[in-house]
Amino acid sequence: MIYKSYLIEKDIDNLKQDLALFYGENLGLRIHFKKLLKLKFRGSETLSLNQDEVLANPNLIYNELSNLSLFENKKVIFIDHATDKIVNLIDEIKKIILNNKVFLFSEALDKRSKLRKLFETEKVCGVIPCYADNEISIKKIISETLKEFDGLTPHNINLIADNCNLDRVKLDNEINKIKGYFYNKRIETEKLEILLDAKIIDNFSELRDNALLGNKTKTNLLLSDTIIEKDKNVFYINSINQRLNKLKDVREKSKNSSLEQALENIKPPIFWKDKPCFLRQAQKWDFKKIKNTLEKTYQIEITLKSNNDIDKNVLMKKLIVDLCHVANS
Numbered sequence: 001m002i003y004k005s006y007l008i009e010k011d012i013d014n015l016k017q018d019l020a021l022f023y024g025e026n027l028g029l030r031i032h033f034k035k036l037l038k039l040k041f042r043g044s045e046t047l048s049l050n051q052d053e054v055l056a057n058p059n060l061i062y063n064e065l066s067n068l069s070l071f072e073n074k075k076v077i078f079i080d081h082a083t084d085k086i087v088n089l090i091d092e093i094k095k096i097i098l099n100n101k102v103f104l105f106s107e108a109l110d111k112r113s114k115l116r117k118l119f120e121t122e123k124v125c126g127v128i129p130c131y132a133d134n135e136i137s138i139k140k141i142i143s144e145t146l147k148e149f150d151g152l153t154p155h156n157i158n159l160i161a162d163n164c165n166l167d168r169v170k171l172d173n174e175i176n177k178i179k180g181y182f183y184n185k186r187i188e189t190e191k192l193e194i195l196l197d198a199k200i201i202d203n204f205s206e207l208r209d210n211a212l213l214g215n216k217t218k219t220n221l222l223l224s225d226t227i228i229e230k231d232k233n234v235f236y237i238n239s240i241n242q243r244l245n246k247l248k249d250v251r252e253k254s255k256n257s258s259l260e261q262a263l264e265n266i267k268p269p270i271f272w273k274d275k276p277c278f279l280r281q282a283q284k285w286d287f288k289k290i291k292n293t294l295e296k297t298y299q300i301e302i303t304l305k306s307n308n309d310i311d312k313n314v315l316m317k318k319l320i321v322d323l324c325h326v327a328n329s
Contacts, residue, residue: 002120003128005029006137012036017126018097019090021082021119023106024130028168030105033128034078037103041076044101050080058089065093065100076101084114094124133166141168145175151187159189163196180268181242194235203227208240211320212247212281214327223317230312237301237316240323241294243281246270248290250282259283284327293326 005024007014009032022033038046047064054061064075079086082104093102109116119127133141138161146152160178164171174196178187181195207222228236246266253262259282263275270278300319304312 001123001126003126005128005130008033008128009036012040015126015128017124018099019094019102019119019124020126020128021104021106021115022128022130023082023104023109023116024132025108026130026132026168028170028172029130029133031169032172033130034103034105037076037078037101041101044074044076046076046078048078048080051082051086054079054089055085061089061093061102062096065096065098065102074098074100077103079104082106082115087114087118090115090118094122097124133168135161135166138164138166138168138171141171142175146178146187149178149182149185149187151189153189156187156189156192159192159196183268191235191238194232204236204239207320208236208243208323209277209281211323212243212285212327213277214284214324216324216328219320219324223320228313228316233304233312233316234301237297237304237319240319241297244285244290244294244297246278247282247285248287250278251285251287251290254282281327289326289329293323296322 001017003015009029012033022030024030049061061077064077077100079102083106086104090102090104104115104119106115116127119125139157142157142160143152160171160174164174177195178192181191182188203226207219207226210218210222250259250262250266253265257265259279263270263279263282297319300315303310303315
């Protein structure tokens with residue numbers, strides 16, 4: 001049976017078959033369906049395989065589907081990178097699947113595909129084409145995902161949509177960044193524009209992190225290489241404050257546990273690549289340093305907003321240098 005993807009996306013329970021194929025060029029949508037299925041069957045035993053593993057050892061999947069005790073939950077098996085090579089095996093699996101679940105994921109399959117034809121014609125099979133998103137579907141995802149945020153204007157929706165270029169995987173990354181940055185659920189257009197400029201963020205984040213680590217040599221080098229744009233100084237201040245407040249949260253949680261344990265439990269979580277750097281910063285920054293520095297950044301932000309005569313870049317660079325000194329104090 002052929003399903004419309006938007007119906008399954010709206011409610012995964014609309015998929016009735018135990019054996020289903022998700023195919024198409026929309027990688028982001030295929031990933032999304034897999035997440036929905038894992039969430040639906042989170043109480044079941046799951047097994048993730050790719051086609052090569054299954055074909056190299058067909059008995060593996062037969063045994064997984066056949067060897068069930070009366071007290072076992074039904075099994076959910078995911079098979080990635082499926083092609084026509086697996087058709088004969090799937091034809092056998094459908095006879096022994098019982099109430100287990102087997103979900104296949106493929107890239108684009110043309111109309112001559114034997115795998116696609118099998119799932120389209122067999123009543124016990126379901127097939128969900130995952131076609132590329134268009135501007136309307138992307139904007140709908142943005143509107144629904146960020147509906148609780150103030151400031152989600154048509155202009156800001158367009159900014160986000162244009163930045164992801166109809167790529168749902170990139171859209172997910174951008175939405176996660178927006179949720180983490182605008183934790184007060186209030187989107188400001190100027191800050192959103194900066195947030196979506198990954199190069200500016202990456203460059204300043206590296207400078208900020210080295211300053212908070214007290215790495216004088218690297219901080220001085222980055223100060224020379226990083227372009228500090230005067231119209232983005234409020235964003236830079238906000239970036240520093242966010243990191244200081246995160247460090248404060250981890251310090252609070254570590255009162256009853258180690259810094260490592262506190263870091264694992266913080267919400268929203270720290271990106272795994274950032275954890276080693278964050279942990280070293282947390283070891284250097286105690287409550288007193290954080291409190292005094294937050295008071296200082298607050299005063300600097302007021303100055304930046306109220307005084308047009310000062311050299312804002314000089315003020316920002318001095319703040320970076322001061323962060324480095326405080327980290328080592």
